[in-house]
Amino acid sequence: MAFDTLHQEVKETSAIEQAEGKLHKQYAEDKLMNSVLAGDKQTLDHAELVQEATNRGVGAFTPxxxxxxxxxxxxxxxxxxxEKLIQLLSGYNPNYIEKNLKIPEFRRELKQALENKYVELNQxxxxxRDGTFTARAAELGRLSLLFELDRSLMKDTMGEKTSKRAEHYGERTASRPHRKGDRYKDLNIKRSITRAIKRGHKTVEENDLVTSQRQGKGHLHLVLALDASASMKGSKLDTCKKAGVALAHKAIDSKDxxxxxxxxxxxxxxxxxxSDFTSLLTAISGITASKQTDFAAMLAKAVELFPSGNHTKHLLIVTDALPTVGKEPEKETLRAISAAKASGITVSLIGINLDREGMDFAQDITRVGEGKLSVVRNLGELGHIVLEDYQAFK
Structure with missing residues (x-):
């Protein structure tokens, strides 16, 4: 059984304070989050089970x-x-099940194990009671992604690009002589003292003062397009979700x-x-895979989502297949890419295990979209490649 298709379109979001009547619910969510982040084994196991069921498009469990x-x-x-969900629900390795499934005694054990798991998850x-997942399960799924983010958060800045416009915030870079009106907190004490010594001054005089200029990081509006067609079920979708959450955290933390x-x-x-990380986390954790791949519709919607303005606009597509919807899906896709580029949007594509035909078409997409093409052969590389693409278009 699968989740019903979720149609979700969110306009610009903003942080909302909890109403007094929701304090009990917020307390429960905070307690659950603490259990996940503290590494409580049963909570983590349940979170992993829920997320794997979502990744497989399994919306209910009846033993x-x-x-x-x-x-x-x-x-x-x-x-x-x-295989992963079978083991999480039954407690048995799938290979072991397959070898022993014809043995009556083992069948009884297997059925009992599934029934016990149902009772545990219900409690x-x-x-x-009908086997469908609850709202608490959805919350667990979100928190499992947060736990993964907490475990794997990258500490380095991966060569962040900066804009040359002077800012009150950002990293100190070039220095210049202090001028009237400069902020005292931007004084470069070390360089001011060095300058005074070189001039033979016994004390730092006003004309020895040096101010550090700060460079602001260029702001980016980025849309992540995730392929959730049937071929993405399981580990591909799971890895994409983790990469998407890491990207959202990194970009929003960088004021993008x-x-x-x-x-x-x-x-x-x-x-x-x-800049609302919670809305992105909620949407990403609930993604399920189904049916075919319509690139043209995705591109048209992505173009609509970008606001007007002179800021950098970038679309990053993560997929494992060619477009399959439409009379001429490839031509329709390239026309949509051209329209996106005409709107000032660059288009990158990360292809997961693309075949030769898929590679050729992906090259056409990134050529027309003036973006970057990356190929993933090992799913463990996906998160790093997603962040690399983000940094390349800062």
Whole structure:
């Protein structure tokens, strides 16, 4: 069973203070977050289970149905649930299950294990009585991504680019003689003393003072377009989610804005560039994979999301396939890329295990969009490549 398709379009978002009536709910969420970030094993296991179910498009867990699917055709059950989710729900390695599934005693053990897991998840308010996931499960899914971010947060700045416009904030760079009106906090004490010594002065005089100029970081409006077609199920989607959360955190922390388009055969989620990390986290954690890949619709929606203005606009597409929707999907996609570029938007693409045909088309996309093409063969590299692309267009 799969989640119902979620159509979510969010206009510009802003932080909202909790109403007094929601304090109890906020307390519960904070307690749950503390459990996840503190590394509570059962909470982490449940969070991992929820996120894997979402990644597989599995919206409910009923032990009888799962047991029946596994007994009737285990190969199809593996395609439906995935090996990781089978192990998380049953407690058994899928290879072990396959070898012993014909043994009556083991079948009884397996069925009991699935029933026990259902009871456990129901008692923890992760499952409703009908086997569907609760709102608490959705919160766990979000917090599991936060935990991953907390574990893997990059400490380096990866060569951030800067604009040359002088700012009151940002890094100190070049220095110049102090002028009337300069802020005292921008004085470069070390260089002022050095200048006084070189001039033979016993004390630092006013004309020895040196001011550090600060360079502001160039602001970027970026939209991340995530392919959520059927081929992205499982580990691909899981890795994309983690990379998306890391990108949102990095960019927003750098005073840039991030938007999101989730696309398959239709647009599932559309969030314009925002500084609201929570709305992005919520949208990313709830992504499920389904159906085909409509690039043209995604591109048209992405162009709509960018606000007017002279700031840098960049679209980053993460996909594993060619467009498959439309009469002439490739031509329609390139026309949409041209329209995006005409609107001042550069377009990059990160391709996951693309074949030769996919590579050729990806090159056409980034050539027309004047962006960067990156190819991922090892999913473990995706997060780093996403952040590299972000830095390249700062």
């Amino acid at each position: 009888d149905m799962m047991f029946s699917n596994m007994v009737n055709n285990f190969s199809i059950a593996k395609q439906l649930y995935g 923890e308010k992760i499952l409703n 804005r991030v938007g999101l388009v989730v696309f398959g055969s239709e647009i599932k989620t559309a969030i314009p560039p925002t």
